[in-house]
Amino acid sequence: MGRVGETEAEEQRICRGDHWELRGAERFSAVGHFLEIQCGRRQGFMMENSGNGTALANSSSKIAESDPRNSGIFGSKVGVEADGAQGRIPPTTNPLVTPLLTDMYQITMAYAYWKAGKQNDVAVFDLLHRKNPFGGEYTVFAGLEECIRFAANFRFSESDIEYLRSILPPQCEEGFFEYLLDVDCSEVVIHAIPEGSVCFPRVPMIRVEGPLLIVQLLETTFLTLVNYASLVTTNAARHRRVAGKDKMLLEFGLRRAQGPDGGICGSKYCYLGGFNATSNIDAGRRFGIPVRGTHSHAFVSSFMSFDEITKRTLQHSTKSNVSKDFVDLTLQFLNRMKENESLRHYFGETNHSELAAFTSYALAFPTAFQALVDTYDVLKSGVPNFCAVALALNELGYKAVGIRLDSGDLSYFSMETRNFFRLIEREFQVKGFGDMIITASNDINEETLDALNKQGHEIDAFGIGTHLITCYKQPALGCVYKLVEINGQPRIKLSEDVTKVTIPCKKLCYRVYGKDGYALVDLMIGEDEPPPKAGERILCRHPFSESKRAFVIPQRVERLYKCYWSGKTGVPMEPLPTLEAQRKHCQEELAAQRPDHMRGLNPTPYKVSVSGKLYDFIHFLWLSEAPVGELH
Numbered sequence: 001m002g003r004v005g006e007t008e009a010e011e012q013r014i015c016r017g018d019h020w021e022l023r024g025a026e027r028f029s030a031v032g033h034f035l036e037i038q039c040g041r042r043q044g045f046m047m048e049n050s051g052n053g054t055a056l057a058n059s060s061s062k063i064a065e066s067d068p069r070n071s072g073i074f075g076s077k078v079g080v081e082a083d084g085a086q087g088r089i090p091p092t093t094n095p096l097v098t099p100l101l102t103d104m105y106q107i108t109m110a111y112a113y114w115k116a117g118k119q120n121d122v123a124v125f126d127l128l129h130r131k132n133p134f135g136g137e138y139t140v141f142a143g144l145e146e147c148i149r150f151a152a153n154f155r156f157s158e159s160d161i162e163y164l165r166s167i168l169p170p171q172c173e174e175g176f177f178e179y180l181l182d183v184d185c186s187e188v189v190i191h192a193i194p195e196g197s198v199c200f201p202r203v204p205m206i207r208v209e210g211p212l213l214i215v216q217l218l219e220t221t222f223l224t225l226v227n228y229a230s231l232v233t234t235n236a237a238r239h240r241r242v243a244g245k246d247k248m249l250l251e252f253g254l255r256r257a258q259g260p261d262g263g264i265c266g267s268k269y270c271y272l273g274g275f276n277a278t279s280n281i282d283a284g285r286r287f288g289i290p291v292r293g294t295h296s297h298a299f300v301s302s303f304m305s306f307d308e309i310t311k312r313t314l315q316h317s318t319k320s321n322v323s324k325d326f327v328d329l330t331l332q333f334l335n336r337m338k339e340n341e342s343l344r345h346y347f348g349e350t351n352h353s354e355l356a357a358f359t360s361y362a363l364a365f366p367t368a369f370q371a372l373v374d375t376y377d378v379l380k381s382g383v384p385n386f387c388a389v390a391l392a393l394n395e396l397g398y399k400a401v402g403i404r405l406d407s408g409d410l411s412y413f414s415m416e417t418r419n420f421f422r423l424i425e426r427e428f429q430v431k432g433f434g435d436m437i438i439t440a441s442n443d444i445n446e447e448t449l450d451a452l453n454k455q456g457h458e459i460d461a462f463g464i465g466t467h468l469i470t471c472y473k474q475p476a477l478g479c480v481y482k483l484v485e486i487n488g489q490p491r492i493k494l495s496e497d498v499t500k501v502t503i504p505c506k507k508l509c510y511r512v513y514g515k516d517g518y519a520l521v522d523l524m525i526g527e528d529e530p531p532p533k534a535g536e537r538i539l540c541r542h543p544f545s546e547s548k549r550a551f552v553i554p555q556r557v558e559r560l561y562k563c564y565w566s567g568k569t570g571v572p573m574e575p576l577p578t579l580e581a582q583r584k585h586c587q588e589e590l591a592a593q594r595p596d597h598m599r600g601l602n603p604t605p606y607k608v609s610v611s612g613k614l615y616d617f618i619h620f621l622w623l624s625e626a627p628v629g630e631l632h
């Protein structure tokens with residue numbers, strides 16, 4: 001580690017006025033976009049990853065060089081640049097994701113396939129969900145990039161093989177283990193809908209083709225990479241829809257997440273689903289997600305009195321010859337507020353230990369002061385105390401950010417607080433004071449957001465943890481991975497429950513748009529069928545319900561699959577977009593859906609259909625595979 005200024009990261013750091021870009025930090029970023037450390041005048045809602053940009057940048061570059069985890073896992077850009085040039089695809093974000101992160105039965109099946117000489121049978125698997133989560137009628141697909149990273153780097157190590165040898169029966173032949181050592185995804189082809197797309201039940205999100213043994217081995221890992229990712233992205237998208245597009249949504253879930261991986265993935269996919277920022281620093285560094293934060297009740301209650309503030313002087317933000325005793329200044333403003341005719345009815349004696357805490361925090365972060373106001377009493381203490389400190393900051397040329405509410409009636413408190421801010425703006429002639437940011441947290445979920453909207457509120461930003469990251473309303477998405485074709489022969493899985501019957505064949509999927517510009521139906525066809533075309537009438541059939549069918553004249557047709565991995569076959573693969581691009585795509589997709597499919601209560605189901613030819617084939621295969629019963 002060289003001295004500051006000598007590292008590559010250091011050389012590439014560019015300071016443009018108030019905006020820092022740490023180009024070296026590109027090495028942390030999952031998909032090759034730059035982590036931006038922004039500081040100075042960019043006013044955030046909360047404490048950002050700001051403050052002393054230089055110090056932060058320096059420490060980040062140190063981490064980059066010294067942290068062995070950065071050598072490979074977060075080390076390089078994703079394999080494919082936006083211009084299509086192909087490079088190495090890095091491993092999965094989580095180093096726990098290896099070929100052993102699977103179920104035992106995948107390995108026993110692999111052995112049995114190998115024993116039967118079926119390992120190279122050409123198989124096609126579909127990864128799909130059968131039901132949308134949270135009582136909704138849509139799902140946002142996520143986890144693809146991690147699947148591609150996994151497939152691209154799929155290899156058993158010697159020690160993996162040794163472990164497998166130890167858990168399989170001793171009579172398993174050595175040749176199998178030698179074979180496994182050479183298994184990779186070089187013969188595998190993966191098509192998928194783009195990450196961040198809105199998708200619907202039965203339409204496969206991913207189609208995996210290749211030698212039976214290896215594509216079978218991908219099942220469990222692909223499912224674990226897609227299920228939670230899609231569930232939590234959908235959850236975030238649903239929270240965003242209810243909150244409204246102008247609200248700041250902050251993901252605060254790490255402490256409540258299902259373990260560290262739940263926390264890291266949760267932060268990433270909530271951002272994908274439309275959140276603006278996370279409190280999770282590691283996710284910020286890894287994925288370039290904006291990081292935000294306030295402070296906790298502990299900070300407020302750790303103060304007893306002003307005596308604890310030893311360095312009381314604050315210098316003016318621009319006038320270097322002006323500095324004041326900030327504690328005295330704050331107390332003066334509190335007194336002026338108390339004496340003010342219009343304000344005096346609102347509060348009496350405020351809590352002075354709280355005021356000491358706020359004052360101290362403002363001394364630490366004069367450019368980013370935000371206070372948690374509900375430790376003692378929101379309206380009688382927290383808000384007036386905050387305002388006294390904010391007015392003192394204003395006197396010295398700084399602009400406070402706002403408050404956070406973390407208990408009580410968030411509608412009422414936010415509206416009362418806004419009124420108080422506006423009164424202060426009027427009485428103290430401080431322009432913009434009334435618009436200060438009000439952030440709310442405390443067990444917020446879709447229903448709370450909806451209730452707050454109905455009651456009216458003055459909240460600008462929501463900090464949401466538990467309900468978001470744990471997907472409290474529905475803890476799992478039921479994506480499955482089903483064999484649909486082997487050696488060119490379509491396969492079907494029957495079930496008493498018709499929603500569980502699989503749709504056979506290697507299929508192509510299209511989204512068909514109508515006259516009003518909205519998607520009408522998703523259509524699956526056999527790979528050898530001609531694709532639907534704009535202006536040409538097609539028959540769309542419900543896959544299992546005979547009477548449900550419609551002719552459609554598409555206004556526009558969108559092919560849903562792109563090829564994201566093509567082993568060594570030389571087929572050009574689709575570049576993996578940056579997280580930022582995925583997020584933009586997700587927002588566009590969500591905005592483009594017909595509103596009645598998206599609404600919270602009793603949404604209209606979206607139509608998923610098959611071509612007439614595929615319908616006939618499904619039912620032919622169904623009849624030929626279902627045994628005819630005998631009645632006695």
Ligand SMILES: Nc1ncnc2c1ncn2[C@@H]1O[C@H](COP(=O)(O)OP(=O)(O)OP(=O)(O)O)[C@@H](O)[C@H]1O
Pocket residue numbers: 406407408409410411412441442443444445448451452455
């Ligand atoms: N106006 C509102 N309408 C609907 N729900 C609200 C409103 N304000 C707050 N909530 C929600 O009501 C719940 C209140 O939580 P709870 O009953 O635990 O009280 P609390 O305010 O946290 O109390 P405490 O002071 O003990 O922390 C939270 O889930 C919060 O998001």
Ligand SMILES: O=P(O)(O)OC[C@H]1O[C@H](OP(=O)(O)OP(=O)(O)O)[C@H](O)[C@@H]1O
Pocket residue numbers: 252253255256296297406441442443444463464465466467
């Ligand atoms: O409520 P959530 O949506 O999960 O959001 C995260 C919560 O975590 C923090 O406090 P924590 O609950 O840890 O302690 P506190 O509520 O006692 O401050 C924060 O104040 C939020 O309330």
Ligand SMILES: O=C(O)c1cccnc1
Pocket residue numbers: 252253279292293294295296404441463465
């Ligand atoms: O920064 C915050 O306010 C925060 C972060 C995590 C959890 N609760 C609150």
Ligand SMILES: [Mg+2]
Pocket residue numbers: 442443
């Ligand atoms: Mg809480």
